[in-house]
Each structure stands twice: as C-alpha cells, then as structure tokens.
Amino acid sequence: MADYHEMWAGLGLDLKTHDMLLEIVGKGYTDVFLSQKNRPKGMEYFDFVMSEVHGLRIKELLDAKAEGRKVVGTFCVFVPEELVLAVDAVCVGLCAGAEFGFDEAEKYLPRNTCSLIKSAFGFKLGKVCPYIESSDLIVGENTCDGKKKAYESYKDIVGNLYVMDLPQMKSTEGRALLKAEYKKFALKMEEISGRKITVESLLKGIEIANNKRKAIHRLSALRSVDPTPISGLDALLANQIYFYDDPIRFTASVNALCDEVEARIKEGIGVASKGTARILLSGCPMAVPNWKVPFIIENSNAVIVGEEMCTGERGTQNLVEAKGKTVDELIDNIVDRYFKIDCAVFTPNPNRLEHVKEMVKKYNADGVLHYGLQFCQPYQMESKVIERELEKDGIPVLLIETDYSQEDAGQIKTRVDAFVERIKS
Numbered sequence: 001m002a003d004y005h006e007m008w009a010g011l012g013l014d015l016k017t018h019d020m021l022l023e024i025v026g027k028g029y030t031d032v033f034l035s036q037k038n039r040p041k042g043m044e045y046f047d048f049v050m051s052e053v054h055g056l057r058i059k060e061l062l063d064a065k066a067e068g069r070k071v072v073g074t075f076c077v078f079v080p081e082e083l084v085l086a087v088d089a090v091c092v093g094l095c096a097g098a099e100f101g102f103d104e105a106e107k108y109l110p111r112n113t114c115s116l117i118k119s120a121f122g123f124k125l126g127k128v129c130p131y132i133e134s135s136d137l138i139v140g141e142n143t144c145d146g147k148k149k150a151y152e153s154y155k156d157i158v159g160n161l162y163v164m165d166l167p168q169m170k171s172t173e174g175r176a177l178l179k180a181e182y183k184k185f186a187l188k189m190e191e192i193s194g195r196k197i198t199v200e201s202l203l204k205g206i207e208i209a210n211n212k213r214k215a216i217h218r219l220s221a222l223r224s225v226d227p228t229p230i231s232g233l234d235a236l237l238a239n240q241i242y243f244y245d246d247p248i249r250f251t252a253s254v255n256a257l258c259d260e261v262e263a264r265i266k267e268g269i270g271v272a273s274k275g276t277a278r279i280l281l282s283g284c285p286m287a288v289p290n291w292k293v294p295f296i297i298e299n300s301n302a303v304i305v306g307e308e309m310c311t312g313e314r315g316t317q318n319l320v321e322a323k324g325k326t327v328d329e330l331i332d333n334i335v336d337r338y339f340k341i342d343c344a345v346f347t348p349n350p351n352r353l354e355h356v357k358e359m360v361k362k363y364n365a366d367g368v369l370h371y372g373l374q375f376c377q378p379y380q381m382e383s384k385v386i387e388r389e390l391e392k393d394g395i396p397v398l399l400i401e402t403d404y405s406q407e408d409a410g411q412i413k414t415r416v417d418a419f420v421e422r423i424k425s
Ligand code: SF4
Pocket: 075, 076, 077, 078, 143, 144, 284, 285, 310, 341, 343, 344, 345
C-alpha cells in the first residue's frame, strides 16, 4: 500500500492508533484469508480491495468529494442505496466488526450494549475510521432499542447524523411509514447534493443496485453444489466488501469470480472434499473484520454454504422493480423491496424463519449455526424460535452467543467441533 499518512492526517485520524489497527487487521487478514488453500484466483481482487480499504478506496471517496459528489455513510440495509445513487452520491457502510475503543464507548453506552454499536462509537472516538470522517452525512435508523437510543449520543459525537424512522410491524401503516421516510430521505439527498432526483437518475440508481445484488445472487447459487467451489469466508468477504466498493466495479468483479467458480464446478474443484459438513450461518450481521466464527467453522471440518444475515442474503435478497413513470412510482417499488427485509426488529417476523428453512434446502445445508451478538435481544429472542422449529424438522441447530473479543474462541471451537460431529453422525 502507498503511504497515505498525509491523507489520514487530513481526515483527523489518530495516526499512531490507526497504524496499530491496520497492523492488527492486516495480520488477521493474512491468517484468516491468505492461509486458505485452493482459493479461486478471482479472490485476488477482493484481497486487493481489503489491502487498500483505508487507502485507495478512501482516496477515491475524497476524489469524488473534490468533484462535488457527496459521501453517505450508513449502518443498516434499510437505507436505500438507490436514492443515494440517484443524486450521484456514494454510499458506504460504516458498521465495524472489531473490539476497538470500547473503554471510550462505554463512557456513552452501558456495558451491556452489543459490540456492533460499541464499535461504531469506538471507531469514531478513537479516530480510526476514515469512512466516518469522509462522510458528508451519516444515516442512522430506528431499528433496535440499542441503536435508536445510542444515536441520541452519536448525534453529538459525529455532528452530521440523520436518523430515519422505521416501522416495527409489517402492516399497512408500517409500509406507509417506510414510504414517508424514504420520501423524506430522497429530499435530504437532494438537499445535500444540490441535485434533483429524476425518473432517469432513479432508474439508473435502481439498475446499479440491482446489478450488484444479481451478481451476489449468482455467487450464492453456485455454493449449492458439493464439493463447495468457494469457501464461506471468501463469500462473506464479498458480501462485506459489497458495502464499501464502487458498485459497478464490484459487480464486474463478482461476475468475473462467478465465471471462474462455474469453471471450477465443471472440473469438480472444491475448497473442501465432497461430503464435508455444510453449515448455514444465520443471525446478526458480521462487519469487517469480524471473521472469528466463520474462521472457526471452516477450520473444524465444515464449510459455510450461505449467510442468512444482513452481510448476506437478508441484505441482498429481492430486487427493485425497474419500471415506473414517476419518481413516486419508483419509490413505491423501492419500498416494496425493502419492506420485505426480515430483520428481527420486526414483530412478528415469521418470514425470517421461512427464509432460513428455504436457504437450508437451497444450499443443501446439513445444519444451521445461529450467530447472536451478546446483548442483542432481537436476534437472541428469535434464535430460540429458529432452534425449536428447525430441530422439529430434523435440522440440527447450534446457538452461539458471542462478542468481538477472541477470549471465547477456544470454547466456540469445542462446541462447533461437537456440532459437526453431530451433523455427520
Ligand atoms: S440486522 Fe436489522 S438493524 Fe441490523 S443492519 Fe440488518 S436490518 Fe438493519
């Protein structure tokens, strides 16, 4: 990587701490990803993106800003990227997956807050996230109680927070609220960019976002074969980079990877031998560099064949219909797609269970590992229902509750080993 210290200093990062963070993440990446055997060559692109995630990509964002484009940072898959793209702004994910700056974060948050929220605070307070510092607007959303109350303090810390209200029930009123919020958000996008959303610009935004999803759908479908042609870790990485990369370049890179993976399937090349235990991951999102549990699974004689998560199929499933004569009609299509997201903050939320069952079939999974972040009530609550209902159907389920620390890695490994043995017995 080139020397970006001047750029980082310009963004106000704490250079010493940031260097430390990059070193830890770089080492983690080498151990987790580069140590894998028999990876598709197409993963080199994603390795490159990760090696430049705080370098070249940030430079691209700053170049875009210099051209007058805006950068919008988000924490949730409910924020419609289509509306950001429609004003030629850049959308970037801000969720962080590392235990960093938690002591500082706990000055604002109770200790029993999930790691995802704490790291959003820790990265800002520790001045180590160039994405946060490059964002012209940061979008929060009223999803779980933890997030919605945390944004009250986050607002003062970042100074450019916009909070979107979200429904909690899939009712007519809930849909109307989502539409009203998306219309308000469209106005906000127009306001910060100084551009008008037109039918043409919104159709273009819809097309770019749909193409990105279609490429990921294509990659996911290829994982249904045995032997699995790509590791779950690599597929997760693509799903994580989905939130950072230039969308058009990302789509082309995923499609190129799929071409290669298709060829591997024809030749019978897999990342693990035929008959290896196939696990579906389900639960809380896993933001970069949260690779602990997938790494353990894939080093326990098992492969991950799908992710029912926001950094996975919950985040990418369904497309927006690219048909409409007015901006309002297109916003309706956007609402139709996003209203189907089956996040655990909705009550009741039967579609998520159905989706997990459907994914088990589609990807020929032998069992489900439910990943719940400690102190995340919505997903912890639903994990019990998922366990009960799936076990009733004869699908083995393992519930893992963890945080971002490495302290419980040994314990989790023991439980995963036992689970894989159970699946294969
Ligand atoms: S789990 Fe829910 S709140 Fe979190 S990113 Fe996904 S949709 Fe948003």
